[in-house]
Amino acid sequence: MTNEHVKMSQKPNKKWYLRCLPVLVLLLLSSVIYYLFYDRLLSYTGTLESLSSIQSPCSDLLTQKNWERLNINISRQTKLFLKMEDFFWREPTSKFALPYGTKGSxxxxxxxxxxxxxYQMPANIEGLQCKTCAVIGNGFTIKNSSLGSTINNYDVVIRMNGAPVRGYEDDVGNKxxxxxxxxxxxxxxxxxxxEPSALVVLVPFKQQDLRxxxxxxxxxxxxxxxxxKPPPQIWSADDSNIRVLDPHFLQQTADRLLHIPLDFTKQxxxxxxxxxxxVFVALNYCDVVHVAGFGYPQSNNPNDPIHYYEDVHTMKSMKNSHHDLKRxxxxxxxxxxxxxxxxxxxxL
Known part of the structure; x- marks a missing residue:
């Protein structure tokens, strides 16, 4: 074969590569854009589909940078509860009294x-390499949401303040x-x-709470x-399900997350x-943190209810609370x- 024939046979190959180059570049750019912005797109959809519809909630894309994103200059702590060892075989390290420390208690x-x-989380949860968690607030926003089955799919479901579940399962789940x-x-x-296995976790604000x-x-x-307000005098819980939250988490929530003064003694x-x-507890313990039932009514009506399960407590009752809701x-x-x-x- 002559040199001229060889050159002619090579020309189509060069043209083929040139024609494919724009397609390859487009595919590469599409992959990069998908990787960088997929979790951002999820956060702006307004409504997430059920957890099972998210192909990989524990992928690097959604989990590895959650803690770093906070940029609050503290270490993640996954041991949530106080234990006997905290008070025996080492010097007490807490410099704060309740609610931000154990000094004096x-x-x-x-x-x-x-x-x-x-003093641990359940073993079947502790052993998970990646933990998906839902924090369910008591806000009116969750009413008529039909999120119950979605919430039940998470590894960890965190609730608060004795909010009722029975009768509201369609919206808040029962897990x-x-x-x-x-x-x-x-x-x-x-x-x-x-459920019988659910942990009841005391957050002590004062000595009377421990008493x-x-x-x-x-x-x-x-x-x-x-x-x-008088607490219940009859309160039945299995001793093995009772925990005391480490005051470290309330202290860090106030100091590092909200930047509010730690002088709890002032009126x-x-x-x-x-x-x-x-939410802060979940960010420490979980790899994926989704929330529901948060937010207060934005209207000027002081009679707007703030809870999904009753209308006794309204925005008017929040005016004198010791919380900085805007912050x-x-x-x-x-x-x-x-x-x-x-x-x-x-x-909202």
């Missing part, structure tokens, strides 16, 4: 923890991994509202002094709501915009 906590004895509460937010049927739990555990005479002081605390709303928006959390429904 060590003896009371020893009595409580010696009775409860279990509960743990519920955060303090004595005044508990009700006598809090435990009956949940209340100790009296429940040891069946002692109840002392109702020091509460702004005008503010502290985090249980909802924003639950928390801005923080939740920052978390959403960064991709650290995703909303399960349109929110």
């Amino acid at each position: 060590e003896l009371m906590l020893l009595k409580i923890l010696s009775k409860t004895t279990n 509960t991994t743990m519920t955060l509460f303090y004595p005044e937010s508990a009700s006598h049927d809090t435990v009956q509202q949940m 209340w739990l100790k009296e429940i555990l040891y069946n002692e005479k109840r002392n109702m002094k020091g509460f702004w 005008e002081s503010v502290h985090p709501t249980m909802g924003i605390l639950a 928390e709303a801005a923080t939740l928006k920052r978390l959403k915009d960064s991709g650290a959390i995703l909303y399960l429904h349109p929110h």
